[in-house]
Amino acid sequence: MFDSGFGGLTVARAVIDLLPAEDLVYIGDTGRYPYGSKPLDEVRGYAHELAWSLVKDHDAKAVIVACNTATAAGLEQLRAELPVPVLDVVEPGARSLVRATRTGRVGVIGTVGTIASGAYLDAVGRTGAPVQLASAACPGFVEFVERGQTSGDEVMVLAERLLAPVVATDVDALLLGCTHYPFLARTISEVMGPSVTLVSSADETAFAARDLLGELGLLESGGRPGRHRFMSSGDIDWFRTLGSQLLGPELDHTERWEPPGD
Ligand code: DGL
Numbered sequence: 514m515f516d517s518g519f520g521g522l523t524v525a526r527a528v529i530d531l532l533p534a535e536d537l538v539y540i541g542d543t544g545r546y547p548y549g550s551k552p553l554d555e556v557r558g559y560a561h562e563l564a565w566s567l568v569k570d571h572d573a574k575a576v577i578v579a580c581n582t583a584t585a586a587g588l589e590q591l592r593a594e595l596p597v598p599v600l601d602v603v604e605p606g607a608r609s610l611v612r613a614t615r616t617g618r619v620g621v622i623g624t625v626g627t628i629a630s631g632a633y634l635d636a637v638g639r640t641g642a643p644v645q646l647a648s649a650a651c652p653g654f655v656e657f658v659e660r661g662q663t664s665g666d667e668v669m670v671l672a673e674r675l676l677a678p679v680v681a682t683d684v685d686a687l688l689l690g691c692t693h694y695p696f697l698a699r700t701i702s703e704v705m706g707p708s709v710t711l712v713s714s715a716d717e718t719a720f721a722a723r724d725l726l727g728e729l730g731l732l733e734s735g736g737r738p739g740r741h742r743f744m745s746s747g748d749i750d751w752f753r754t755l756g757s758q759l760l761g762p763e764l765d766h767t768e769r770w771e772p773p774g775d
Contacts, residue, residue, distance in 0.1 A: 514539050514577040515563040517546040518659050518747075520693030521579025522760040524602060527719035528577070529741065529763060532726075534733040536740045538571045539579075540770050541756070543747030547655045549624020549691065553586040556626060560587035561594070562773055568597055571742075574731050575600065577722060581623050581690050581714075585630035598725055603627075603636050605721045606688050606714030611642035613686040613710045620647040620679040622701075623690035624655065633690055647682040651675045651691070658693040661755045664700055672697070672704045679705070686710045696759060744770035 514521055514528070518541045525539050540563050542548075548556045560583040567573040577600045578584045578591065584601040591599045610619050621633045628650040637646050653671050662668060679687065687709050689695055695713045702711055726732045733739065741763045745752035753767040 514579045515560075515567065515583070516541055516580040516692055517548040517582065518543040518655070518693070519696070519752075519756060519759055520655065520658065520691060522756060522764070523692050523695045523713060523715045524577060524579040524718050526760055527715040528722060529739070531716075531719040531723055532733070532739070534735045534737070534739050536733075538567060538573065538742045538744065540566065540744045540746070541752060542770075543659065543745045543752060545746060545772070546659060547624070548580060548582040548586075549626045549655055550652060551626065553626055553630060556583055557587035557590060559583070559772075560591060564591050564595055564599070566770070566773070568595060573597060575722065575726060577718065578602065579692055579718070581606075581632070581692060582626040585627045585632035598729065600718060600722050600725060602692060602714040602718050603632050603690070604639075605717035606690060606712065607633060607636035607640055609712045609714060609717045610686055610688040611637060611640045611644055613712050614644060614684075616685045617644045618647070618682060618684045619644050619686045619688070620649070620682060620684040621688040621690040622649050622651050622676070622679065622694065625650040625652055627690055633688070647679050647684055649675060649679050651694070654697055655691065655693045658696045661758070663696045668697060668700050669703070672700050676701065676704045684709060686712055688712045688714070690714075742768065744768045746770045746772060
């Protein structure tokens with residue numbers, strides 16, 4: 514599984530909890546984050562490198578793109594070129610979102626890249642659910658999480674400003690369409706109000722992984738607990754320090770991941 518940084522740990526948590534016998538290799542591309550403000554073709558190139566590294570260097574039997582921006586940029590290409598199944602977070606997120614609403618007015622927030630790509634409009638449309646989707650980009654949220662600042666006045670001020678257009682549309686369910694955002698859920702929930710259900714794609718993605726691996730006969734049946742490896746292209750000490758706070762005790766060690774050619 515890979516992400517631009519710490520965000521995909523929300524998905525890693527769900528996968529470790531649901532599939533404790535599976536080995537997991539997580540790469541956080543913190544040396545090149547944020548993805549959300551970069552051109553999609555640049556992000557597509559990063560996704561290609563990360564996914565192939567998981568397959569070639571770590572013999573991954575499946576790859577989870579634990580990043581909405583990388584999904585929006587490169588999912589189709591990854592599915593076409595990789596010899597293993599590729600799971601994403603956008604489709605599972607869209608499914609959870611349309612299940613969560615009662616009024617049919619739903620919202621999604623994500624990075625500039627994800628929102629501008631229209632990936633969620635397409636994914637929600639594919640569910641066939643008769644919903645109205647409001648969307649907003651939230652530049653700056655990812656940077657707060659990467660710094661370990663997940664609450665406080667500064668986060669609140671930014672959240673109030675960025676979420677105002679979504680609040681105005683009176684949604685009753687809001688999808689956190691960036692895997693970093695669940696770490697800001699308390700602030701986001703305070704701004705949106707108690708009547709809005711926050712939806713994250715993490716659990717639904719873990720269920721999708723279990724179902725797909727099961728269908729393909731690739732599920733680890735148990736016997737021993739899964740091994741978990743965490744890698745980062747940036748500061749590995751910071752990745753271990755903040756990562757263990759965000760994910761939990763499984764993240765007790767971080768290895769260096771070098772992009773090819775560096
Ligand atoms: N977690 C990534 C996502 O889901 C964040 C992208 C970024 O680095 O800006 O989109």
